[in-house]
Amino acid sequence: MHIVKFYHGEGVIRLKLDTLEDLWTVQRIVFPNDLVKSKSLRKFKASESDIGELKEVVITLRVEKTELDKNALRLRIMGKIVEGKPEQYIRLNSYHTLNIAPSDTLDIIKQSWPDYLLEVVKNAVGDTKKPKLGIIVVDDEKALPAYLLGYGIEFRNEIYSNLSKRMTQKDFQEQQKKFYENIVKTVKSMDVDTVIVAGPGFTKDDIRTYIESKQEKIEKRIIYQQASNTERSGTYEIIRSPEVENLLRSEHIRKEFAIMEEFLKGLSSGISKYGIENVKEAVEDYRVSIIIVNDSVLGDPAVQELLAKAESMHLKIEIFNSTDEVGTQLASFKNVASIS
Secondary structure, three states: OEEEEEEHHHOEEEEEOOOHHHHHHHHHHOOOOOEEEEEEEEEEOOOOOOOOEEEEEEEEEEEEEEEEEOOOOEEEEEEEEEEEEOHHHOOOOOEEEEEEOOOOEEEEEOOOOOHHHHHHHHHHHHHHHOOOEEEEEEOOOEEEEEEEEOOEEEEOOOEEOOOOOOOOHHHHHHHHHHHHHHHHHHHHHOOOOEEEEEEOOOHHHHHHHHHHHHOOOOOOEEEEEEOOOOOHHHHHHHHOOHHHHHHHHHHHHHHHHHHHHHHHHHHHHOOEEEOHHHHHHHHHOOOOOEEEEEHHHOOOHHHHHHHHHHHHOOOEEEEEOOOOHHHHHHHOOOOEEEEO
8 A cells, every 4th residue: 555645634645555455454444424536437328228338437425335345356435426527427416336446546535534544554554565474486496585565576586506417416415505505594584574485396395404404593484385386476376375365364463462462461450441431431540551443443433532532642542453353352342442
């Protein structure tokens, strides 16, 4: 996600989306009665008997509801048209659905942007730029390192083994050792917590054996997987695997688990509260350092009032994904909680 422009005085933020996660972020920050402006297609009929044709338009909707379709990679934003161009293809106050996809640009217009919502946007922008995962596809000829970023894949220079069957056994073993050392060096230098080493043959297993035999101290987790080749297509194959999807999901919620654990520990001593009324009372009594809230209730006026009060007191606000395990757990505590 990228912030194209932010017209603070007008309450307009223009976002360029890149990933499915960006669609989810937009759904978290768009509420009923907000205005959303984007390009769309609308059927135009010159007459009642005309079958009609799709015309590209720019439409501004007053939002009524949103739906995220993960399979189709679409965020559907539904509401009534309040403005649009070209005007001959637009019928004001008629219902329309904006189908927002990765690579789309849209404007979100609010009367005001609270800091906690801007923080959600800034975090999404930061996640786009930050490497999420290191990947090295490797065989006995070469290794191809890459980073998985929020907006796609960033490939690095290939590492060649320079091995030859014409080498003596001693030279072959020495060159193979250099190859493995270069791969280990690359793994160590990758600015991520987890690196996947994958390949079509036994080289990845040999590297694992080499690392274990040398008792190499590598301050990150290494996962070994099968891949059909060491080209870019092999990297994309790894990224599309269910294992990587689960890995990224678990990395995403690790911070939320830590916060939830702190909240649960505080329940027995009474320093943790949950439910809007209890949290509101704790805020007014200056007995709160962190407020946690599920994204599913951010549009609730009572929650917005509470968070506005928390912002005015410079309290930390953490927003959970309500569909994650931790979000489901928070839902059992009425979706809003606080830690003293």
